[in-house]
Amino acid sequence: MEYQSNDSNKGAAAVHAASDSNNRKPASAQQLIRENVQYLIEQLEAGHSEALTAFLDAMAHFHSYSFGNVLLIARQRPSATKVAGMRTWNELGRRVKRGEKGIAILAPMIAKSRKKDSQKSATENTEANKSALLGFRRVYVWDEAQTDGAPLPMLGETTGEVGEYLDRLREFVSSRGITLEYSEDIAPALGVSYGGRIALLPGQTKPEEFIALVHEASHELLHKSERRTATTKTVRETEAEAVAFVIAKAIGLSANTSAAYIQLYHGNAELLMESLEVVQQTASVILAAIQTEESISQDVPESQFSNAEAQTAA
Numbered sequence: 001m002e003y004q005s006n007d008s009n010k011g012a013a014a015v016h017a018a019s020d021s022n023n024r025k026p027a028s029a030q031q032l033i034r035e036n037v038q039y040l041i042e043q044l045e046a047g048h049s050e051a052l053t054a055f056l057d058a059m060a061h062f063h064s065y066s067f068g069n070v071l072l073i074a075r076q077r078p079s080a081t082k083v084a085g086m087r088t089w090n091e092l093g094r095r096v097k098r099g100e101k102g103i104a105i106l107a108p109m110i111a112k113s114r115k116k117d118s119q120k121s122a123t124e125n126t127e128a129n130k131s132a133l134l135g136f137r138r139v140y141v142w143d144e145a146q147t148d149g150a151p152l153p154m155l156g157e158t159t160g161e162v163g164e165y166l167d168r169l170r171e172f173v174s175s176r177g178i179t180l181e182y183s184e185d186i187a188p189a190l191g192v193s194y195g196g197r198i199a200l201l202p203g204q205t206k207p208e209e210f211i212a213l214v215h216e217a218s219h220e221l222l223h224k225s226e227r228r229t230a231t232t233k234t235v236r237e238t239e240a241e242a243v244a245f246v247i248a249k250a251i252g253l254s255a256n257t258s259a260a261y262i263q264l265y266h267g268n269a270e271l272l273m274e275s276l277e278v279v280q281q282t283a284s285v286i287l288a289a290i291q292t293e294e295s296i297s298q299d300v301p302e303s304q305f306s307n308a309e310a311q312t313a314a
């Protein structure tokens with residue numbers, strides 16, 4: 001696996017710029033997100049659609065991470081599959097290889113001590129008190145491929161048959177108050193969502209049914225609210241497909257990325273950002289629901305693996 005030194009430098013530089021530009025002011029995560037989405041758009045416009053695939057892959061691998069950090073990881077190290085801080089790697093009996101540069105991400109600074117903020121304006125302090133979030137600081141993580149040492153324990157390994165995930169997905173759908181039924185009448189559609197009710201075509205294989213149900217559940221979560229009015233049908237279909245791609249990937253099913261994203265948001269950073277963000281959030285909610293409690297307990301982004309680690313390094 002080739003180390004992406006150029007991308008790494010750029011991404012790290014982006015984090016540095018965001019956190020250092022205003023002296024004491026914490027890094028603006030939003031600013032960084034905008035910059036990285038803009039970068040993604042530039043890549044897409046230059047014909048590098050693999051940048052989008054890498055980002056959706058990163059959503060699958062790092063679904064417990066924030067949207068901004070998924071962008072940062074995908075940009076600096078598109079091939080990353082498991083990341084952790086140096087201390088965690090050391091606790092696992094592994095060392096970061098000499099010369100490997102860390103992947104810079106942002107960790108929230110929670111307001112326990114506000115000493116450093118005493119010079120800030122009253123407005124800023126009020127805001128900090130309200131949210132208890134002072135801002136973000138730069139931390140570094142490394143991908144598994146940048147480390148060597150003891151074999152990894154099966155931390156957060158995605159295990160189990162598709163059938164188990166399908167069962168849990170059905171439970172999740174039901175827990176959201178959505179009725180699930182099977183109907184021949186919807187053919188040739190594989191699934192239809194009606195708002196509070198999903199119909200699936202009977203007789204599909206389990207992987208097919210799983211993906212169809214994720215797709216329809218995504219419509220239920222994303223597009224049956226007021227947001228529907230602000231989206232076109234093409235956007236809604238693409239978003240549901242993207243969620244299905246991320247989740248299929250996370251549990252070890254192969255899935256095809258829809259290249260439609262590239263045309264859909266041509267040059268429109270705001271739309272693309274909003275769309276990717278809701279895809280990431282929706283995928284994260286569904287994955288949290290269908291994965292085992294054991295793997296969810298590993299979700300401490302800064303110091304632990306993310307839990308969707310079905311695949312070995314691609």
Ligand SMILES: [Zn+2]
Nearest residue numbers: 215219237240
């Ligand atoms: Zn659809």
